[in-house]
Amino acid sequence: MSNQNSALKAPENTRPDLGNRHPLTPLLAPQSVALIGASTQVDAAGNDMVLELLDGGFMGHAYAVNPKYDEIEGIRCYAALSALPEVVDLAVIAVGNGRIEAVLDEAIELGVGAAVIFGSAYLDEDPQLSERIRDKARTAGMPICGANCMGFYNMDQGLRAFPQHIARDFRPGGVTYISQSGSVLTGLLWNDQKLRFNLAVSAGMELVTTAADYMDYALEQPSTRVIALFLEAVRDPDAFVAALEKARQKEIPVVVLKAGRSEAAAALAVSHSGAIAGDDAAYQALFERYGVIRVKSLDELAATSLLLSQPRRMAAGGIAAIGDSGGEREVLMDLADEANVPFAAINDDTVASLKENLDPGLEPINPLDAWGTGNNYQQIFEHCWQALMDDPDTAMGVFMADLTSRFWLHESFARVCRRVSMRSTKPVVMLTNHVGTDSQDLAMRLCRAGIPVLDGTEQGLSAIRHAMDYRDFLKKPQDNLPEAVGLDISLKWRTRLSQAQMLDEYEGLQLLQDYGVPTQAAMLADSLQEALQAGEQVGYPLVLKTAMPGILHKSDVGGVKLNLQDSAQLRDAYEDINSRLGSRVLLAGMAQGTAEVAFGVLNDPQFGPMVMIAGGGIFIEVLRDRQIALAPVGQRDAREMIDKLAMRPLLDGLRGQEACDVDAVAHALSRLSLLASDLGDLIAEMDVNPVKVSAAGCVAVDALVVPKAALETEQQSVQQETH
Template sequence: MTSRSRQVAPSRGSAGRVISTSTQSPAAPNTMRAATIVTGSSSARATSARKKDAPQTMESRTNRTQAVVSRAGARADMVRTIAGCGCPVIPLLALVAPAASVRLSSCPTGSPMVQHRLQPLLCPGSIAVVGASPKQSSFGWMSYRGIVDSGFDGALHLINPRYDSIDGRPCLPNLAAIGKPVDHAMLNVANARLEAVFDDAIAAGIPAVTIFASGYLEGDTDPPLVERLRRKARETGLLICGGNGSGFVNYAEGTLVNLAGNRGNPEVGNITLISQSGSIYGGLIQNDGRLNFNLTVSSGQEISTTVADYMDYALALDSTRAIALFIETIRDPEGFAAAADQAMAQGVPIVVIKAARTEESVKMAMSHSGALAGDDDAYNAFFEHHGVLRVYDLPEMTATLQLATQPRTMAPGGLVAITDSGGEREHLADQASDAGVTFAEITPETSARLAERLEYGLDPVNPLDAWGTGHDYQGIFIDCWHALMADPNAAGGAWIADMRDGEQFRFIFVEGAHATAKATGKPMAFVNCVPGGIGHETVALLNDYGIPFIDGMGAAMTAFARMMAWRDKRAARAMAPPDAPAQSVIERWRERLATGMALDEAEGLALAADFGIETPATAIVETAEEAVAAAEACAGPVVLKTAMPGIQHKSDVGGVAVRLDGVEAVRAAYDDMAARLGARCLVAPMAPCGVEMVFGLVRDAQFGPLVLVGSGGILVEVLKDSLLAVPPFDEAHALSLIDRLKGRALLDGVRGEASADVPALATMLARFSVLAAELGDSIAELDLNPVITGPDGAVAVDALVVPSTEA
């Protein structure tokens, strides 16, 4: 190390690897993913043979094709020449392609090919470390050494005006002094210096940066620093990992751009981890070997590059078998939805922890990273619609990822399980019920096979307690396990066993279980009943056999529940919502809603009727005589409601009179209501008796129109008995929503009441979802409340429709 007295020329050239191209801001929600042209020689970096020695010198890399970037003008005017392939000079921000569909097996430096636009961010050929330091306790040293120790074989440039050299490598005063193209700059600087260095990166034509700093400045101006950086990134197309994050590790390529230089478990795996929390990120990558990653990203504030972008990149990697997310918010719902749908199509489960579910944690999310946490019920609806598996803690995430990445396919049917304790079996049944796991109904043949091997007094059932006196226990357990797993109704199995390293007799179980797993082709897991006792040797052995060792029974049952749900989602037929009305009908209502004037009840019910929803006949009256005539036309008891403009909640002002039977009752009710509230009223026949339900349209700030279904009356208000769903959907999904309500049992009839026509209710809900999908952007509020459901069908007897005033 020497103090700076003169500028030292760089000794290592740029790898000239990738220049990202995009005409859209990475921060803006979109479903487009820009193409990238990759250039280089035929000596591609092989994923399986990354060099672990020092970076090559410039002379040793001269045979690589260089991507030449002009720094003479603004970033938007940059051009790139692709040498040796006859390609024209291409404007940097000119190439746009649909979402990446080309699979990336590695980050090649071979002949030109279309690759992912995030390549310079996540698989750079050259890196500049701004803020490099020789102080071994500093992040400037640890982050630099992390790159070197990871085996990165691209050009590495150290930047710090205080030093001429660090660790025997030249150190330059600034990014401009590099004098050649650089793919990625790691900005390891404090908030006070961040914007200046950020601007230097833009001026140097660097397409991607990683920011560790929080971006919060005391006494900052308006707009604040993070917003200024976001705007500059949007204008230039700069890709950013962070800020307020820990960087990333591309395990397959040996590229580590990480705050503390920590890659955790070094084994290359098949899970992509994307976390908006740096600490959660660090904890997960330093696991005990149960989870192995191909890519991990601490996305932080996502100034320009979001979770959706990283998901899209991960899905272009052949090695990705599952994606793990820890998020506070989704900043690009459209892009996230597109990536989630692509993951489902590719057979890649997405497992997510969505933090900030409570009022207090929502406030914390805003102060922590500026994240708008959103409505948690809306997130549940969004995740369910796109097949994203939500879990609620890290043990559940770990267990679900273990099952998601084991090599065997979950079969149809339910879970089989074996234990060595009656108490454990009871506890297992409770945990499975809480998680929503269904145990397989084993066949009589399987029961007979179990009975042949079990000691006297043990029931041949599933889940099975197979421990008797201990006589021939190893053979009994292995034979019974094979019988359970071979049952045609078994989807997979859980062997409950508190195994520890050093317990040699347990390895017989492992070998027997492995033989059964191979023979049946079904997934299984060993499960600790008591968490925390997992053994590294046991984990390693089971990993070799493709059998997870899950820590904790509750986490294991959640994992099986999620993976069975994912199996069913993939196997389900495509959603087939009811047909929408004619386009002319939709346009007529769209024009009416565009006036901004509230619809009265009669208009609201007419809107519902146009979408196939059963509604009563109604009449608007403005005199007592008209009210009497309308009531007589109904041939039975009627309801009288105020229809005065501006009164939306009629019951609150005494604007509803029910069960009016006869001329005098109708006249008296009308005279009273007209005197108090106004002459305009609505007359309709009384609805038949039945169970009250409620349908609603909710406009979510992140996810747009959502459908609400709930139990009516006091249940929806006091017990919060409602669910949200993304429209449109079909009758089958509508029925699944209804079946999950707390008040579902009321529809089956109680205290002698007849059962309601639940299929008719599901059909109505599906038709309402079509209304929400077609007109939701034009409606601020829509309630059908109540929807009366009885033995003869369902009818919406009241409607509240408020048009949207948003442009």
């Protein structure tokens, strides 16, 4: 830690060229720091940030800035930034909102490299303050942490730029933790000492520097093993996607706790696709594309990050588990089944080794209860545990014990874990049965030995399942994307969709046909005579639907007549629809199928076009059974989407029915995803519902296409009428 007696760099008037350094180096790894607003007031941000810097062990040059003092906590204090003997890399600003802009102006004029702004940068009398600060910093190329943030810890640099002080040493590790909530940051940073961080950032308002930028920096650090995120929103979608792709290339897992999974968009949606997707659909699709691990709670975030921060990657197969309780083993088996965590299928050699070592009456199975008489228990556990770990189908080892520090039995279990772990290349974890065990001291020692301790069976198993999913994601071969259509086809439909006019169902079916999605044969008619002629060409039985403009959901207005068997029924149906709704109709053959699905296309303003498949009927209306992916997707990935549907068993044929051609559905979904990729920027929403599925393939029966231009025109008209 430097003070006023340290050797200082010569003053400089301009910032040096960063060269090959990361753009966030002046912010996160500065060589010199100015603490603006430093003070001697106990428990105030101005004093706490000085104590944090001192306790972190920062080895660069540090200056306090406040005209009231000559020194604070042993650090020399200056009246202003301009009075410092050098232009610092980082200015940490802890002043009132009314002074932030003036301080930032001075920092920019001097050429300071970066800033941390703790304050909210908001004034009732000056609502544009934060925007001006953002614009000035961006123009100057100055990264800023905040505003309205708690700063960061960079353990690799021994630097804490933080407005609240806790007198504790933190061991550096491999978890990068980026949070858009300060309290969520300290909830783990200060309270779960099993987690060891290399970087922990409270991103705040992200006026300039976003979560994506911090991710990019972390991905360049050799110490980063896993990135944990608490997200409320993504403010730079392109940079965020680029960071996820970089993480995938480097095989560094990203774990996300995303807040705000609301359904607010559903009430505004025109189509079923928009209604059942919800606001969170794009995040779900994005995370699945890049193998992002999504968690539901802070506990799950901590457990998953802890597991993935250990250096060993999970092998193929399932888990091998050992413990000292038959009852706890049964609970583990029940919960593992619910979490879809498989146990390793141990081979005959492993079974024989277990039999040789276990006390009489104990079953040589996985998971293993190895406690018998207690005689020679440590040798029994070690030999059995080693046999389980050596089994070819063991992906990782799980030792179950409610750890109590300094208790002789649990200390010996820990020794067994350490010894077996040293002889294996596979991950080994300790799993407690509940989170209230007195395990902190022993757990810390195990974690330092490279053996994570996961607190609580459920969240521990969730972490293990996430690790398995990430393992499988990395091994997944790249899918072949669908073959492109001709340029003339895409240009034709881009021109049509650019018009401020809704597509009718007939056009929607033509659009699907042009992109290779099988559709039911259909014809338009505008009179009874045309309808009768079309009926003969299409063939009976057939469906008659209104094709009058503006009617989106035809069945809601009695605009659909099914299973018309002959011309007489067609005549009656046409006359009814004509009298109520209008003369224009569409005729189509009665598509046959043993099951129904629904397709959809959506366009997210941040992450672009998406394709959706949902179960038909009750599955889409009530159960909201759907899968969503960023477009385009290959046929293999489309098949995986289908396999995740709750209605998937219906496609295999029930009660003597033939199994459906699932590959045909996957092919059609992949083709639709190409349509979404080509044209999605012009489509607000698109429904293909129902899609009839049978052993012979699949066929789209109906299509609702809402061009963005048409929707915007309609919304403008409504606004004008309202005003």
